[in-house]
Amino acid sequence: MPTLTKLVSMQEASEHNSKDDCWVVIDGKVYDVTSYLDEHPGGDDVLLTATGKDAKEEFEDVGHSQDARDMLKNYFVGEIDPSAATIPETKQEERANTIQKIKDLTRQYWAVPVAVVGISVVLSFIYLRRK
Known part of the structure; x- marks a missing residue:
């Protein structure tokens, strides 16, 4: 039985942009990284500035390890709804x-x-x- 993936608009994802509620979009997938902000090696500012847009380029430029990519699965919320308007x-x-x-x-x-x-x-x- 296939699982349904939650579709999130970019508008909704961009509204989660504070230290108490932080969602990041990477390659069209939405992640709630609020609980990870304090543990992020680059600091919470890096993640907070990545809200409101697809941060795939920033994520790739840093050269994250496979472990970091695997960790993303723990924070997965859904995927960006392609039919919804952007910010x-x-x-x-x-x-x-x-x-x-x-x-x-x-x-x-x-x-x-x-x-x-x-x-x-x-x-x-x-x-x-x-x-």
Whole structure:
């Protein structure tokens, strides 16, 4: 007797995106990795940033072992419903905006230490010149 696989929309999978409820999609299969977040060798942030999309490429790029691939079976929830719509554009735009804000912040934060060093050099030069 064949077992029925639960079909999950990408929208539903993307809603499980917190430390208390984390689903990850890898190659069209949905996994509830909430209980594994603290044990993940790469940290929970890696899994949390993989929510809301199919993270197959990220999973493959890391070069997970066969043991890691076998472990996925323990967290299997279902498969992505191919007939359901993908994540709404607003969610994708929100994610893109968040990424852009993080990039902007990293550009701003390097300026403060450089300014402090620059001012220190100028003040040192002025002080030494007066002596």
